[in-house]
Amino acid sequence: MFKHCFNVVMWVLITCFPATAVSANLNNTPNETLQDPTAPLGYQRKVSAQKSLVLQAVYLSASRSEAIINGQAVREGSVVDGATVIKVRDKSVVYSRNGQTGVISLRPNIVKHSR
Template sequence: MLKLIFLIAASLLFTSTVPVYGNTLRDPTTPLSYSPVRAGKPKLQLQAIYYGSTRKEAIVNGQLVKEGSQVAGVEITRISSNKVYYKQGAQTGALVLLPKVSKATQ
């Protein structure tokens, strides 16, 4: 009889823990409206472009890059006078250098 009770208790313990391994548990301290950030466009910041007949370089994320360079996991494909074009896998995009705006003096 004791052996039967032990087998029943062991089987109940085993079957109650098996489904837990297949599920991921939510952190109870995170807000209910929280959703994790998905990988999207790469975080790139264009800071300067050096463009001339013999020089096509840019500063992206604080790094000096040329056409064909890699920065933040993307490849710089083309540099124009006001844009830097990049490619990450099948995704392409462009960074635009905004003109400096200064306040007019009177």
């Protein structure tokens, strides 16, 4: 008897609560964001205007030069997160964003020398 009641209660919980959660979110507007309930009162999260660029890999050969920046494969002239790739170098990439030129480099422990 107990096992049957337990199974019925579990079935009701599993089937009813997800539907309630989904229907509760239908009234939210797309631009509305939920506040973190653990954040202190009056806390405002700082939003950076530009995403930082992370160079993850560089591939150089006689016929092509590519890099992986923020998980995207790029070549010279490609745009990633608002930055235009100017030059792919051996251990770095030169880019331009908002009229300013910058360089991102591989972390030293990532650099592997070919034999």
